[in-house]
Amino acid sequence: GAGVSQSPRYKVTKRGQDVALRCDPISGHVSLYWYRQALGQGPEFLTYFNYEAQQDKSGLPNDRFSAERPEGSISTLTIQRTEQRDSAMYRCASSLGQGNNSPLHFGNGTRLTVT
Amino acid sequence: GQSLEQPSEVTAVEGAIVQINCTYQTSGFYGLSWYQQHDGGAPTFLSYNALDGLEETGRFSSFLSRSDSYGYLLLQELQMKDSASYFCPGKDSSYKLIFGSGTRLLVRP
Numbered sequence: 001g002a003g004v005s006q007s008p009r010y011k012v013t014k015r016g017q018d019v020a021l022r023c024d025p026i027s028g029h030v031s032l033y034w035y036r037q038a039l040g041q042g043p044e045f046l047t048y049f050n051y052e053a054q055q056d057k058s059g060l061p062n063d064r065f066s067a068e069r070p071e072g073s074i075s076t077l078t079i080q081r082t083e084q085r086d087s088a089m090y091r092c093a094s095s096l097g098q099g100n101n102s103p104l105h106f107g108n109g110t111r112l113t114v115t
Numbered sequence: 116g117q118s119l120e121q122p123s124e125v126t127a128v129e130g131a132i133v134q135i136n137c138t139y140q141t142s143g144f145y146g147l148s149w150y151q152q153h154d155g156g157a158p159t160f161l162s163y164n165a166l167d168g169l170e171e172t173g174r175f176s177s178f179l180s181r182s183d184s185y186g187y188l189l190l191q192e193l194q195m196k197d198s199a200s201y202f203c204p205g206k207d208s209s210y211k212l213i214f215g216s217g218t219r220l221l222v223r224p
Contacts, residue, residue: 020182042202042214043158056209091157100208101146105159 002026004107006092013082019109021077026092031074032103033093034067043091043106048097049075064101082114117141117207119215125194135148135188135218137203145206147186149177152217153199161188161201190220198222 005024013019025032031050037045037103051072058065064082069075079086089111093104120138127133139147149161162170164179164186176189190197199217204212 031210035214040216042200042217045194045211047215048211056211058209059211093158101163101165102174103148103163104150104158104212106157106159 004092004094004105006110008110009108010111010113012115015083015114016081018078018080019082021075021079021090021092021112023075023094023107025073025075025092026105029094029096029105030067030072031095031098031102033095034075034077035091035093035106036099037089037091037109039089044092046077053108055098079112082112084114087112087114090099117205119200119203119205119213121203121215123216124219126223129188129193129195129222131193132189132191133220135184135190135201135203135214135220137186137188139184139186139203141184141205141207143208145208145210147158147177147179148204148206148212149175149188150202150204150214151199152202153159158214160204174202193222195222195224196199199202 032049034046036042047057049069064080067077089109091109093106095102118140145164148163150158152158162177179186200217202217204214
Protein backbone atom coordinates (compact mmCIF):
# COMPACT_ATOMS: atom_id res chain seq x y z
CA GLY A 1 0.00 0.00 0.00
CA ALA A 2 0.96 3.65 -0.18
CA GLY A 3 3.42 5.02 2.33
CA VAL A 4 3.44 8.36 4.09
CA SER A 5 3.07 11.13 1.54
CA GLN A 6 4.33 14.66 2.06
CA SER A 7 3.85 17.72 -0.11
CA PRO A 8 5.34 19.76 -1.46
CA ARG A 9 8.62 17.90 -1.91
CA TYR A 10 10.51 21.20 -2.09
CA LYS A 11 9.44 24.63 -0.95
CA VAL A 12 11.36 27.85 -1.45
CA THR A 13 9.90 30.89 0.22
CA LYS A 14 10.94 34.37 1.10
CA ARG A 15 11.57 35.44 4.65
CA GLY A 16 8.37 36.64 6.30
CA GLN A 17 6.02 34.47 4.26
CA ASP A 18 3.81 31.76 5.74
CA VAL A 19 4.14 28.15 4.59
CA ALA A 20 1.95 25.09 5.03
CA LEU A 21 3.39 21.62 4.81
CA ARG A 22 1.11 18.68 4.28
CA CYS A 23 1.32 15.09 5.46
CA ASP A 24 -0.90 12.23 4.38
CA PRO A 25 -0.23 9.26 6.69
CA ILE A 26 -0.64 5.57 5.99
CA SER A 27 -4.32 4.70 6.03
CA GLY A 28 -5.44 3.49 9.42
CA HIS A 29 -2.45 4.85 11.30
CA VAL A 30 -3.55 6.46 14.52
CA SER A 31 -0.41 8.37 15.43
CA LEU A 32 1.20 11.08 13.34
CA TYR A 33 4.48 12.79 14.13
CA TRP A 34 6.32 15.83 12.80
CA TYR A 35 10.09 16.04 12.92
CA ARG A 36 12.65 18.48 11.59
CA GLN A 37 16.06 17.31 10.42
CA ALA A 38 19.16 19.34 9.75
CA LEU A 39 21.91 17.97 7.53
CA GLY A 40 24.04 15.45 9.39
CA GLN A 41 21.74 15.37 12.41
CA GLY A 42 19.01 13.07 13.61
CA PRO A 43 15.32 13.94 13.38
CA GLU A 44 14.28 16.53 15.96
CA PHE A 45 10.82 16.02 17.43
CA LEU A 46 8.30 18.81 16.86
CA THR A 47 4.82 17.51 17.70
CA TYR A 48 2.56 14.49 17.47
CA PHE A 49 -1.10 13.52 17.27
CA ASN A 50 -3.22 10.55 18.20
CA TYR A 51 -6.24 10.72 15.92
CA GLU A 52 -7.09 14.44 15.85
CA ALA A 53 -5.76 15.21 19.32
CA GLN A 54 -2.40 16.91 19.61
CA GLN A 55 -0.71 14.92 22.36
CA ASP A 56 2.58 16.71 22.62
CA LYS A 57 3.79 19.94 21.05
CA SER A 58 6.79 20.45 23.26
CA GLY A 59 9.18 20.38 20.31
CA LEU A 60 7.67 23.29 18.41
CA PRO A 61 10.41 25.95 18.49
CA ASN A 62 8.13 28.96 19.05
CA ASP A 63 4.61 30.20 18.46
CA ARG A 64 5.22 30.72 14.74
CA PHE A 65 4.92 26.95 14.39
CA SER A 66 1.58 25.18 14.63
CA ALA A 67 0.09 21.91 13.48
CA GLU A 68 -3.33 20.42 13.09
CA ARG A 69 -4.95 17.15 12.15
CA PRO A 70 -8.63 18.07 12.15
CA GLU A 71 -10.12 14.78 10.96
CA GLY A 72 -7.52 12.43 12.35
CA SER A 73 -5.92 11.77 8.99
CA ILE A 74 -4.12 14.46 6.97
CA SER A 75 -2.02 16.88 8.97
CA THR A 76 -0.69 20.34 8.20
CA LEU A 77 2.35 21.97 9.77
CA THR A 78 2.21 25.74 9.40
CA ILE A 79 5.11 28.10 9.85
CA GLN A 80 4.20 31.77 10.01
CA ARG A 81 6.54 34.66 9.20
CA THR A 82 9.30 32.29 8.12
CA GLU A 83 12.90 33.01 9.01
CA GLN A 84 16.09 31.72 7.42
CA ARG A 85 16.77 29.54 10.45
CA ASP A 86 13.58 27.62 9.63
CA SER A 87 15.30 26.14 6.57
CA ALA A 88 15.48 22.36 7.05
CA MET A 89 13.97 19.05 6.01
CA TYR A 90 10.58 18.58 7.63
CA ARG A 91 9.58 14.96 8.02
CA CYS A 92 6.26 13.42 8.88
CA ALA A 93 5.88 9.91 10.24
CA SER A 94 2.93 7.76 11.16
CA SER A 95 2.45 4.64 13.22
CA LEU A 96 -0.33 2.20 13.81
CA GLY A 97 -0.52 3.23 17.44
CA GLN A 98 1.59 4.76 20.15
CA GLY A 99 2.52 1.40 21.58
CA ASN A 100 6.13 0.74 22.31
CA ASN A 101 6.55 -1.75 19.48
CA SER A 102 4.75 0.29 16.85
CA PRO A 103 7.41 1.50 14.40
CA LEU A 104 7.35 4.88 12.74
CA HIS A 105 6.99 5.07 8.99
CA PHE A 106 8.56 8.22 7.62
CA GLY A 107 7.66 10.17 4.52
CA ASN A 108 10.25 11.54 2.11
CA GLY A 109 10.01 14.95 3.69
CA THR A 110 9.59 18.53 2.56
CA ARG A 111 12.81 20.47 2.00
CA LEU A 112 12.09 24.03 3.09
CA THR A 113 14.41 26.83 2.04
CA VAL A 114 13.81 30.33 3.33
CA THR A 115 15.65 33.00 1.36
CA GLY B 116 14.76 14.01 30.21
CA GLN B 117 16.51 11.64 27.89
CA SER B 118 19.96 11.44 26.32
CA LEU B 119 21.41 8.99 23.83
CA GLU B 120 25.05 8.43 22.98
CA GLN B 121 26.40 6.75 19.88
CA PRO B 122 29.75 6.96 18.11
CA SER B 123 29.57 9.61 15.42
CA GLU B 124 31.26 7.51 12.76
CA VAL B 125 32.27 3.89 12.18
CA THR B 126 34.22 2.47 9.25
CA ALA B 127 34.30 -1.21 8.29
CA VAL B 128 35.23 -3.43 5.36
CA GLU B 129 32.77 -5.18 3.10
CA GLY B 130 32.03 -8.69 4.35
CA ALA B 131 33.04 -7.89 7.91
CA ILE B 132 30.96 -7.59 11.10
CA VAL B 133 30.41 -4.23 12.78
CA GLN B 134 28.82 -3.29 16.09
CA ILE B 135 27.25 0.12 16.71
CA ASN B 136 26.82 0.90 20.38
CA CYS B 137 24.18 3.00 22.05
CA THR B 138 23.97 4.12 25.65
CA TYR B 139 20.99 5.94 27.00
CA GLN B 140 19.83 7.84 30.03
CA THR B 141 16.13 8.27 30.47
CA SER B 142 13.69 8.99 33.26
CA GLY B 143 11.59 6.06 32.08
CA PHE B 144 12.33 3.22 29.69
CA TYR B 145 10.00 2.26 26.89
CA GLY B 146 12.23 0.20 24.64
CA LEU B 147 15.06 0.90 22.24
CA SER B 148 14.63 1.01 18.49
CA TRP B 149 17.04 1.12 15.60
CA TYR B 150 16.52 3.06 12.38
CA GLN B 151 18.60 3.23 9.21
CA GLN B 152 18.81 6.29 7.00
CA HIS B 153 20.61 6.47 3.68
CA ASP B 154 21.83 9.82 2.41
CA GLY B 155 18.90 11.67 0.89
CA GLY B 156 16.42 9.10 2.16
CA ALA B 157 13.95 8.74 4.98
CA PRO B 158 14.68 6.87 8.22
CA THR B 159 13.44 3.29 8.09
CA PHE B 160 12.73 0.98 11.00
CA LEU B 161 15.14 -1.91 11.60
CA SER B 162 14.37 -3.40 15.00
CA TYR B 163 12.95 -2.90 18.48
CA ASN B 164 14.06 -4.28 21.85
CA ALA B 165 11.77 -4.11 24.85
CA LEU B 166 13.45 -6.81 26.90
CA ASP B 167 17.04 -7.81 27.53
CA GLY B 168 18.70 -10.01 24.97
CA LEU B 169 19.28 -10.34 21.29
CA GLU B 170 16.77 -9.85 18.48
CA GLU B 171 17.83 -11.18 15.10
CA THR B 172 16.51 -10.11 11.72
CA GLY B 173 18.55 -11.51 8.86
CA ARG B 174 22.01 -9.96 8.80
CA PHE B 175 21.05 -7.48 11.51
CA SER B 176 20.79 -8.17 15.24
CA SER B 177 20.01 -5.80 18.06
CA PHE B 178 20.89 -6.30 21.70
CA LEU B 179 19.64 -4.65 24.87
CA SER B 180 20.80 -4.64 28.47
CA ARG B 181 18.42 -2.57 30.57
CA SER B 182 20.56 -2.85 33.70
CA ASP B 183 23.46 -1.28 31.80
CA SER B 184 21.28 1.20 29.84
CA TYR B 185 23.07 -0.10 26.80
CA GLY B 186 22.27 -1.58 23.45
CA TYR B 187 23.96 -2.31 20.18
CA LEU B 188 23.22 -3.05 16.57
CA LEU B 189 25.24 -5.81 14.97
CA LEU B 190 25.56 -5.93 11.21
CA GLN B 191 27.01 -9.08 9.68
CA GLU B 192 28.32 -9.78 6.19
CA LEU B 193 28.54 -6.09 5.52
CA GLN B 194 27.53 -4.87 2.10
CA MET B 195 28.25 -1.56 0.43
CA LYS B 196 24.56 -0.73 0.62
CA ASP B 197 24.80 -0.80 4.43
CA SER B 198 26.63 2.52 4.30
CA ALA B 199 24.14 4.80 6.01
CA SER B 200 23.38 6.55 9.28
CA TYR B 201 22.01 4.46 12.13
CA PHE B 202 19.94 5.82 15.00
CA CYS B 203 18.88 4.29 18.32
CA PRO B 204 15.92 6.44 19.38
CA GLY B 205 14.15 5.85 22.65
CA LYS B 206 10.59 6.65 23.62
CA ASP B 207 9.99 9.00 26.48
CA SER B 208 7.07 9.05 28.88
CA SER B 209 4.84 10.82 26.36
CA TYR B 210 5.49 8.10 23.79
CA LYS B 211 7.42 10.20 21.35
CA LEU B 212 10.63 8.90 19.79
CA ILE B 213 13.70 10.96 20.62
CA PHE B 214 16.57 10.64 18.15
CA GLY B 215 20.20 11.41 18.78
CA SER B 216 22.77 12.41 16.18
CA GLY B 217 23.26 8.84 15.01
CA THR B 218 26.24 6.87 13.77
CA ARG B 219 27.46 7.22 10.23
CA LEU B 220 28.63 3.84 8.94
CA LEU B 221 31.01 3.77 6.01
CA VAL B 222 31.56 0.39 4.36
CA ARG B 223 34.71 0.17 2.27
CA PRO B 224 35.43 -2.43 -0.43
